[in-house]
Amino acid sequence: MNTAPLPGSAPSTSHSTVPSAPATGAPSAPATGVPSAPATGVPSGPGAVSRHLTPVLSARHLAMTYGQQGTATHALDGVDLDIARADSLAVMGPSGCGKTTLLHVLAGILRPTAGTVLHDGTDLAALPDRTRTRLRRSDFGFVFQDGQLLPELTALENVILPRMLGGVTRRTATAEARGWLDRLGLQGMHERRPTQLSGGQAQRVAITRALAGSPSVVFADEPTGALDQTTGRAVLDILVETCRDSGAALVMVTHDAKVAAACRRTVTMRDGRIAEEFVRPDVQPTAEQAVAR
Ligand SMILES: Nc1ncnc2c1ncn2[C@@H]1O[C@H](COP(=O)(O)OP(=O)(O)OP(=O)(O)O)[C@@H](O)[C@H]1O
Ligand SMILES: [Mg+2]
Numbered sequence: 001m002n003t004a005p006l007p008g009s010a011p012s013t014s015h016s017t018v019p020s021a022p023a024t025g026a027p028s029a030p031a032t033g034v035p036s037a038p039a040t041g042v043p044s045g046p047g048a049v050s051r052h053l054t055p056v057l058s059a060r061h062l063a064m065t066y067g068q069q070g071t072a073t074h075a076l077d078g079v080d081l082d083i084a085r086a087d088s089l090a091v092m093g094p095s096g097c098g099k100t101t102l103l104h105v106l107a108g109i110l111r112p113t114a115g116t117v118l119h120d121g122t123d124l125a126a127l128p129d130r131t132r133t134r135l136r137r138s139d140f141g142f143v144f145q146d147g148q149l150l151p152e153l154t155a156l157e158n159v160i161l162p163r164m165l166g167g168v169t170r171r172t173a174t175a176e177a178r179g180w181l182d183r184l185g186l187q188g189m190h191e192r193r194p195t196q197l198s199g200g201q202a203q204r205v206a207i208t209r210a211l212a213g214s215p216s217v218v219f220a221d222e223p224t225g226a227l228d229q230t231t232g233r234a235v236l237d238i239l240v241e242t243c244r245d246s247g248a249a250l251v252m253v254t255h256d257a258k259v260a261a262a263c264r265r266t267v268t269m270r271d272g273r274i275a276e277e278f279v280r281p282d283v284q285p286t287a288e289q290a291v292a293r
Helices: 099-106 131-140 155-165 170-183 199-211 230-248 288-293
Strands: 055-066 075-085 089-094 114-117 140-143 215-219 247-251 265-270 273-279
Touching: 055 099, 055 247, 075 114, 075 247, 075 273, 075 288, 089 099, 089 230, 099 215, 099 247, 131 140, 140 199, 155 170, 155 199, 170 199, 199 215, 199 230, 215 230, 230 247
Parallel strands: 089 247, 089 265, 140 215, 215 247
Antiparallel strands: 055 075, 055 114, 265 273
16 A cells, blocks of 8 residues: 555646645545546447556456346346556446446455456455455545444544554554545635535545545545535545545446546446547546556
């Protein structure tokens, strides 16, 4: 896990919703704007877009079947996917097509019925459960639709708890978390409980929690689904920009094509398979970001 400051990124090219980097704790890279993506992209075969970048995650021939014969549901049915650091991937498709299942299999939460997921070349299924849990804590960040903050904890405590569970001291975790919270525009709100925050602010705390450990991959399942359009857009920009600036790969499930358009790539799933992939060449990670970690 890399906790060192990351190299700078390209200067802002459009509106930036991310405040400037804090003095301590969080990566020092300046925020960049998210170029607006066109409605259509360049079709391409699954995995083809990441050929020039080393994938942080590689899935091959993934299958996931729930239940037994007769009642079996084939949620994943032969998925191949690569994603590189600092790249962003939206996963779309109708309800029940396997998006959440794919996210959970990629994150090592669910063990696939068949196929492999490699994280930096290591097969997740080959790791002992404790090692896989540790990897999830240290290298993966998660953002869900409703943030899933613990209501009895403050914003700051919500962010530092998983870090402390991962073995980081309270002092280090607090310095880091304060930096990230400020960077995401939550100055003065560190001591508030989730009920004292707006939906957008709470979701920014959830993003802070996902990013505080400098993960190599951030998984987001409908991260803006519970927010109004304007707040959702602001939260989305922060999520995409901070992942890209810190060199984390972003894998985001969404039903909304406008949300997906913030990502460089979009895959559309149907019946457990990847049916289409689109690439937006104007939403690129820099090569420096992609190889820096
Ligand atoms: N634990 C489970 N046991 C049995 N079947 C399941 C389980 N989880 C999911 N499924 C089934 O697997 C299929 C894929 O589910 P999944 O949750 O991955 O879909 P999704 O694309 O995320 O849908 P949505 O957009 O509604 O969230 C569905 O048919 C669902 O009913
Ligand atoms: Mg789902």
